[in-house]
Amino acid sequence: MFQLHQGIDILTEIGGVKTLDQAWAIFEENIDAENRAKLASIHHPEALLTIANAIAMCHPDTVFIHTGSPEDRQKVRDMALERKEEAPLKMPEHTIHFDLPEEQARIIDRTFYIVNPDEEVSALALKIARDEAFQYIKEHMTNIMQGMPMLVGFYSRGPIGAPAAVPALEITSSAYVMHSADILYRTVYDRFDEEAERVGYIFKNIHSQGQNRPEDLPNARVFMDRSWLTTFSMFCTYAGNTLLLKKGNHRFAVDLATYIKRGKELSEHMFITGMRGPGERLTFFAGAAPSGCGKTTTAMAGDDFIGDDLAQMWIETSDHTLRAINPEKGIFGIIKDVNWESDPYLMTALREPGAEVIWSNVLIHDGVPYWEGCCDNPPEEGINFQGRWWKGKTDDQGNPIPMSHPNARVTVPGEAIANYDVTRAEDPGGVPVKVITYSGRDADTMPPVWVARNADEGVVIGASIISAATATEIGAKGVRRQPWANSPFIPGALGDYMQAQFEFFNSPQFTDETRPIMAGLNYFLTHEARGGPGKGLLGEKRDVRVWLSWLERRAHGDVQAIETPIGYLPYYDDLKALFRDIIDKEYPRWLYDLQFSLYIDKLVGRIDLQEEAYRKENRIPPRLFEIYDKQRRELLALKEKYGPIVTPDQLIEAQGQ
Numbered sequence: 001m002f003q004l005h006q007g008i009d010i011l012t013e014i015g016g017v018k019t020l021d022q023a024w025a026i027f028e029e030n031i032d033a034e035n036r037a038k039l040a041s042i043h044h045p046e047a048l049l050t051i052a053n054a055i056a057m058c059h060p061d062t063v064f065i066h067t068g069s070p071e072d073r074q075k076v077r078d079m080a081l082e083r084k085e086e087a088p089l090k091m092p093e094h095t096i097h098f099d100l101p102e103e104q105a106r107i108i109d110r111t112f113y114i115v116n117p118d119e120e121v122s123a124l125a126l127k128i129a130r131d132e133a134f135q136y137i138k139e140h141m142t143n144i145m146q147g148m149p150m151l152v153g154f155y156s157r158g159p160i161g162a163p164a165a166v167p168a169l170e171i172t173s174s175a176y177v178m179h180s181a182d183i184l185y186r187t188v189y190d191r192f193d194e195e196a197e198r199v200g201y202i203f204k205n206i207h208s209q210g211q212n213r214p215e216d217l218p219n220a221r222v223f224m225d226r227s228w229l230t231t232f233s234m235f236c237t238y239a240g241n242t243l244l245l246k247k248g249n250h251r252f253a254v255d256l257a258t259y260i261k262r263g264k265e266l267s268e269h270m271f272i273t274g275m276r277g278p279g280e281r282l283t284f285f286a287g288a289a290p291s292g293c294g295k296t297t298t299a300m301a302g303d304d305f306i307g308d309d310l311a312q313m314w315i316e317t318s319d320h321t322l323r324a325i326n327p328e329k330g331i332f333g334i335i336k337d338v339n340w341e342s343d344p345y346l347m348t349a350l351r352e353p354g355a356e357v358i359w360s361n362v363l364i365h366d367g368v369p370y371w372e373g374c375c376d377n378p379p380e381e382g383i384n385f386q387g388r389w390w391k392g393k394t395d396d397q398g399n400p401i402p403m404s405h406p407n408a409r410v411t412v413p414g415e416a417i418a419n420y421d422v423t424r425a426e427d428p429g430g431v432p433v434k435v436i437t438y439s440g441r442d443a444d445t446m447p448p449v450w451v452a453r454n455a456d457e458g459v460v461i462g463a464s465i466i467s468a469a470t471a472t473e474i475g476a477k478g479v480r481r482q483p484w485a486n487s488p489f490i491p492g493a494l495g496d497y498m499q500a501q502f503e504f505f506n507s508p509q510f511t512d513e514t515r516p517i518m519a520g521l522n523y524f525l526t527h528e529a530r531g532g533p534g535k536g537l538l539g540e541k542r543d544v545r546v547w548l549s550w551l552e553r554r555a556h557g558d559v560q561a562i563e564t565p566i567g568y569l570p571y572y573d574d575l576k577a578l579f580r581d582i583i584d585k586e587y588p589r590w591l592y593d594l595q596f597s598l599y600i601d602k603l604v605g606r607i608d609l610q611e612e613a614y615r616k617e618n619r620i621p622p623r624l625f626e627i628y629d630k631q632r633r634e635l636l637a638l639k640e641k642y643g644p645i646v647t648p649d650q651l652i653e654a655q656g657q
Contacts, residue, residue, distance in 0.1 A: 085175055102217050359410055
C-alpha cells in the first residue's frame with residue numbers, strides 16, 4: 001500500500017544537503033546577494049532543502065529566485081527570448097516555442113513511477129525501482145545545468161487557501177517552462193510558508209533540458225517519486241514532460257486522493273464549466289475526456305468557463321455539495337481544428353490584441369501563427385516544428401508533413417477568454433458541481449448523452465471510457481481503454497482508484513439533492529455505424545450545447561427520461577425544443593432514432609471487452625462486475641423481445657409507459 005516518505009529521498013541523497021546550515025552555505029556560494037535576499041523570505045525547511053539539493057545536484061551557473069512580481073515575470077519573458085527558447089511574433093505579447101521534431105508529446109514510454117519494494121502501480125503505467133532510479137538520476141542529472149541558469153518558482157495548484165490546493169516548487173533551467181508556469185499557475189511566493197504549513201506537504205519539481213539535442217532524447221526521462229512528492233525531468237522541453245506542476249503533480253494529487261484522503265477528495269482529469277439554464281440558473285459541470293475527445297470544446301461551450309483540463313474536488317461539509325477548483329488559471333490546449341465557428345471565445349483571445357500567448361509547434365508565416373483547421377486559406381509556406389515548410393513537403397519516408405503538428409498547443413491565461421468566470425475561478429471555496437460527465441471517442445456504440453441510474457453506475461461509466469490514441473502521447477497507438485480519462489495519471493492500482501471513486505460518490509455527506517448526476521457523452525457516433533453512408537459524424541460541434549443543456553435540466557428535475565439498461569436517455573420532444581431554442585437548429589426524428597437506438601450486440605461486446613480487461617487487474621471492486629452483469633442481462637432481455645436494434649419507442653414501451 002502506498003505511503004509517504006518511504007525509502008531514500010533521492011534528491012537529498014544525491015545533493016547531500018540535510019541541514020538548513022548546509023543549505024545556506026550552498027546559497028552563499030551559488031546565489032548572488034539580490035536573489036539570496038528574495039530567498040530569505042522563505043522559511044519552510046523542506047522548500048529550502050529542496051532548492052539547496054537541486055543546486056548541489058545540477059550545478060547551475062546562476063540561480064534566479066522568482067517572486068512572481070511584475071519585474072520578475074518580465075525577467076523570465078526576457079530570458080526566454082534571450083536564450084532563444086521563444087521568439088517574438090507580430091502580435092504584442094505573443095511568442096513561438098518549438099520543441100525538437102522528435103519530442104512533440106508526452107514521452108509515455110520513458111515516464112516512470114519510482115517505487116519501493118512490493119509497491120504496486122497501475123497496470124497502465126511504467127515503474128522503476130528506487131535504487132535503479134537513484135543511479136539513473138545521479139548519472140544524468142548531476143551537473144546537468146552547468147553553463148545554464150536555474151530558475152526557482154513558487155506556485156499554488158489552485159486558488160490560494162482552497163482546501164484542495166497544494167503549494168509547489170518548479171525548479172528548471174528553462175525560461176520557457178517558467179514562463180508557461182507564470183501563465184498557467186498562481187504565484188504563492190508571499191504566502192508559501194503559510195500554505196505549506198496549512199497543507200502539510202509541498203510538491204517538488206526539478207527539470208533541465210540539458211543541451212536540448214536530438215541525440216540526448218534516448219536518455220530523456222520523467223521520473224515521479226510518489227513517496228517524496230518529487231518529479232525529475234531531463235533532456236526534454238515539451239511542456240507535458242517539463243511543466244511538472246501539471247501532469248506530474250496531478251499524479252501526486254491522485255495518489256493523495258486515493259490513499260490519504262479517500263472518500264474526501266478527488267483529483268480528476270476534468271474540465272469545469274457552468275451552463276445557464278431557465279431563469280439564468282447557473283449549473284456547474286465537471287467532465288472527463290481523453291485528449292482529442294472534445295474536452296476543451298465542451299469546456300468552452302459553457303457560459304461560465306472555469307477550466308479545461310484538471311479538477312480538484314471535495315465535499316463541502318457546510319452545505320453537502322460537491323466543490324471543485326481548477327488547479328490552473330490558464331489553458332495549455334491543443335490548437336488543431338480550433339476556428340471561429342467552433343471556438344469563438346478562444347479565437348478572439350488568440351487573434352485579437354490583449355492576451356499573453358505562447359504558441360508551440362504551429363506554422364509561422366510573416367510573424368502570424370497558423371494551424372491545421374484554423375481557416376479556409378492558410379499560407380502554403382513558413383516555418384514550423386521541423387524547420388522551413390511548404391505545402392507538399394514530405395518526410396524521409398515520403399509522408400506529408402502537416403503545416404502544424406497535430407499536438408501543437410497554445411498557452412493562454414483564462415482571463416483572456418470572454419466566458420471565463422474570473423471571480424468564481426479564484427474563489428477558494430470552489431464552485432458547486434451538479435453534473436459529472438465522462439466522454440470518449442466512440443464511433444459505433446454509445447449514444448450522444450445518457451445519465452447513470454445511480455452513483456455506482458456513474459462510476460462504471462467513467463471506468464468504461466475508450467478512445468483512439470492521439471498525438472498527445474509518444475509510444476501509444478490504436479484504440480485504448482481510458483478509465484476516467486485519468487488512467488495515464490493514476491499511479492496506484494486501478495482497483496484502489498476505483499474503490500475510492502465508489503466511496504466518494506456514495507459518500508453519506510451528500511444528500512439526495514446535492515449528490516451530482518453522472519453522465520456519458522459521445523460526440524463521435526458515425527453514419528456508417530448506424531447503417532448509413534460514409535464515416536461522417538451524426539452530429540456537429542455546436543450540438544454540444546444541446547447535450548449539456550439537457551443534462552442541466554435533468555440535474556434539476558426539469559425533464560423526464562427513458563430508463564434503459566445503460567441509463568436514462570432523453571425524450572425526442574425535449575431535444576427537439578432544445579435544438580431549436582439553444583442553437584436554432586432543426587432536429588429531425590430520424591436522426592434522434594439513429595443516435596439513441598440501442599445496438600445490443602455492440603453494447604454487450606463493449607461490456608465483455610471491459611470485463612475481460614478488468615478481470616486481469618488486482619483488487620477491482622466486485623461492484624463493477626455486478627453492474628456489468630446486470631446491464632448485460634437487461635440488454636439481452638431487450639434483444640430477445642425486440643431484436644438486435646432497439647428503438648427509443650421500444651425502450652419507452654419496455655419501461656411500461
